[in-house]
Amino acid sequence: MATHPSHSHEIKNPGPWEVPSSLRISFIALAVIGFALFGAGLKVDSHRAWASFLHNHFFFMSLALGGLFFAAIQWLTGAMWSAPLRRVAESFTSYLPVAILTFLVIGFGVHDIYHWSHAEHVQGDIVLEGKAGYLSVPFFLIRNVIAMSVWFFFAWKMVGNSLKQDSEGGVALTFKNKALAPAFLILFAISFTMASFDQLMSLDPHWFSTMFGVYCFAGLFYSTLALTAVVTVTLKRRGLLEGIVSEEHLHDLGKFMFAFTTFWAYIGFSQFMLIWYANLPEETGYFLNRFEGQWLWVSIFLLVGKFLVPFLVLLPRENKRNQNILFNIGIYMLGAQWIDILWVVQPEFYKDGPRCFWIEAGTLLGFVGLFGFIVTRFLSKNNVVAIKDPRLEEAVFHHHQ
Amino acid sequence: MLNQSTATTTESGKTLEGVVGFFNDPHALLEATKKVREANYEVFDTFTPYPIHGLEKAQGLKRSPLPYVTFGAGLTGFLCANLLQIWTSAIDWPINVGGKPMFSIPAFVPVMFELTVLFGGLATVAGMLLFNGLPNTRKRAFDSSITRDRFAIFIGSPSKSANQSFKAFTESEATQMLKAVGAQEVRTVFAEGWF
Numbered sequence: 001m002a003t004h005p006s007h008s009h010e011i012k013n014p015g016p017w018e019v020p021s022s023l024r025i026s027f028i029a030l031a032v033i034g035f036a037l038f039g040a041g042l043k044v045d046s047h048r049a050w051a052s053f054l055h056n057h058f059f060f061m062s063l064a065l066g067g068l069f070f071a072a073i074q075w076l077t078g079a080m081w082s083a084p085l086r087r088v089a090e091s092f093t094s095y096l097p098v099a100i101l102t103f104l105v106i107g108f109g110v111h112d113i114y115h116w117s118h119a120e121h122v123q124g125d126i127v128l129e130g131k132a133g134y135l136s137v138p139f140f141l142i143r144n145v146i147a148m149s150v151w152f153f154f155a156w157k158m159v160g161n162s163l164k165q166d167s168e169g170g171v172a173l174t175f176k177n178k179a180l181a182p183a184f185l186i187l188f189a190i191s192f193t194m195a196s197f198d199q200l201m202s203l204d205p206h207w208f209s210t211m212f213g214v215y216c217f218a219g220l221f222y223s224t225l226a227l228t229a230v231v232t233v234t235l236k237r238r239g240l241l242e243g244i245v246s247e248e249h250l251h252d253l254g255k256f257m258f259a260f261t262t263f264w265a266y267i268g269f270s271q272f273m274l275i276w277y278a279n280l281p282e283e284t285g286y287f288l289n290r291f292e293g294q295w296l297w298v299s300i301f302l303l304v305g306k307f308l309v310p311f312l313v314l315l316p317r318e319n320k321r322n323q324n325i326l327f328n329i330g331i332y333m334l335g336a337q338w339i340d341i342l343w344v345v346q347p348e349f350y351k352d353g354p355r356c357f358w359i360e361a362g363t364l365l366g367f368v369g370l371f372g373f374i375v376t377r378f379l380s381k382n383n384v385v386a387i388k389d390p391r392l393e394e395a396v397f398h399h400h401q
Numbered sequence: 402m403l404n405q406s407t408a409t410t411t412e413s414g415k416t417l418e419g420v421v422g423f424f425n426d427p428h429a430l431l432e433a434t435k436k437v438r439e440a441n442y443e444v445f446d447t448f449t450p451y452p453i454h455g456l457e458k459a460q461g462l463k464r465s466p467l468p469y470v471t472f473g474a475g476l477t478g479f480l481c482a483n484l485l486q487i488w489t490s491a492i493d494w495p496i497n498v499g500g501k502p503m504f505s506i507p508a509f510v511p512v513m514f515e516l517t518v519l520f521g522g523l524a525t526v527a528g529m530l531l532f533n534g535l536p537n538t539r540k541r542a543f544d545s546s547i548t549r550d551r552f553a554i555f556i557g558s559p560s561k562s563a564n565q566s567f568k569a570f571t572e573s574e575a576t577q578m579l580k581a582v583g584a585q586e587v588r589t590v591f592a593e594g595w596f
Contacts, residue, residue, distance in 0.1 A: 276507050
């Protein structure tokens with residue numbers, strides 16, 4: 001839209017975020033203390049500590065991958081509105097290599113986590129014997145590492161192109177990403193389904209749900225959008241996105257969060273209702289476990305707290321345009337997603353109710369420190385906005401008038 | 402906005418309704434709209450072939466009450482779905498076909514969802530038509546280009562009992578105004594079919 005004189009004002013490059021050293025040190029401290037607590041947890045109750053490690057590994061891996069998914073759909077669709085926010089989502093992908101490492105760490109806990117990894121349990125169990133070819137430890141580790149390497153490859157390529165564009169400018173790199181994005185998205189759909197089947201669904205190797213991958217994807221995008229809002233508002237509060245991210249962009253992001261709150265509920269209910277209606281013994285166990293004891297309250301929390309609360313908070317227009325509300329509901333939604341994965345993982349170990357004390361808190365803090373450190377490091381080394389993105393100008397001024 | 406204006410009869414016997422200025426560019430329209438609004442005419446509106454971001458703000462329009470209609474109707478749909486299903490399957494004519502309790506909320510959820518969406522969707526369309534005064538067989542677009550590639554500002558002749566708090570309308574002055582804010586073409590609009 002170069003023909004409009006009103007559009008010619010330059011967007012000032014905010015540059016990288018000078019992350020305060022206190023924040024950086026806090027993240028390091030959290031990581032050290034958290035993983036020390038995890039280590040202590042291994043001594044006290046190795047099942048519980050490993051369950052918590054898997055839980056947090058999956059939660060943060062989803063955020064890192066979700067950032068790439070968000071960026072890829074923007075490139076694929078040629079979306080204008082999101083150009084000022086995309087770098088924030090890209091920053092999450094810097095955690096992907098660490099997610100591969102934490103997955104490899106899970107390799108040491110396979111026998112504590114996965115029932116199917118014990119030959120003596122598989123022997124004589126018709127179902128597990130039938131699945132033994134697929135659920136074998138080496139194959140499990142190899143295929144998941146390959147899947148995660150594919151994600152990392154695309155993150156390296158596409159986010160790399162985006163960063164290169166910051167200095168080179170032009171449209172060629174945008175077109176390159178537009179070509180890479182569909183390839184990634186197809187592979188993402190297949191590989192993330194596989195990863196969620198392998199890493200979470202196989203906790204109960206007798207149970208299966210073809211919707212499980214979509215359920216995990218719904219949670220992935222739910223939490224990624226929440227984190228995008230949290231980081232964007234954090235940067236905005238520090239004045240880095242002045243004149244770039246307006247309340248119009250926050251409004252759009254809020255609508256996205258609202259939509260995927262509903263999407264999560266839709267998918268979660270669809271998975272539940274089909275199993276409830278058919279009432280087949282080989283399928284109902286999963287939900288029976290989660291409606292027993294204290295787990296019933298967690299299940300009710302997911303309906304009310306993970307769906308209804310964000311749904312009602314994000315419903316009014318004013319709330320989506322208010323950065324403080326968006327920040328707070330973002331934090332809340334991240335918490336709700338964390339509880340959701342707890343609800344997926346822990347009932348396979350503890351039938352009577354959730355365990356959430358120092359082992360879980362410690363492991364969570366360790367991962368928060370690690371993730372926070374890596375992502376803020378990315379944001380302190382790169383511009384917080386894709387400053388030469390050809391769509392940025394339109395996105396900023398189109399909304400500003 | 403336009404239904405307030407009553408006619409001023411001109412010498413030719415036609416009824417003057419106002420003047421309309423055409424713009425070729427949405428950004429020019431936006432800038433012009435701000436200036437025309439500042440001039441404080443009693444009757445003034447804009448016409449564009451597609452929605453333009455920020456135009457409602459430039460024009461000083463209040464937010465539409467439509468979302469409340471959607472919300473209320475959605476809620477009504479949700480409650481109707483509950484009543485319909487609870488009454489028919491658990492109270493009035495209980496037939497057990499699925500081996501489930503008669504009062505089974507999970508089985509009701511899809512219909513609750515569908516009726517919420519159906520009521521909400523239909524009410525939104527109905528409300529939109531109502532608030533826009535549509536359908537309207539009386540008025541005609543004064544130029545087909547405003548539904549295609551041109552943008553227009555209309556300044557209308559206000560009612561005879563002119564409100565003193567607004568700027569007085571004269572044909573020549575309004576024409577001058579529209580030209581001054583960059584209209585490519587200014588036309589006088591008479592009450593012919595359009596009103």
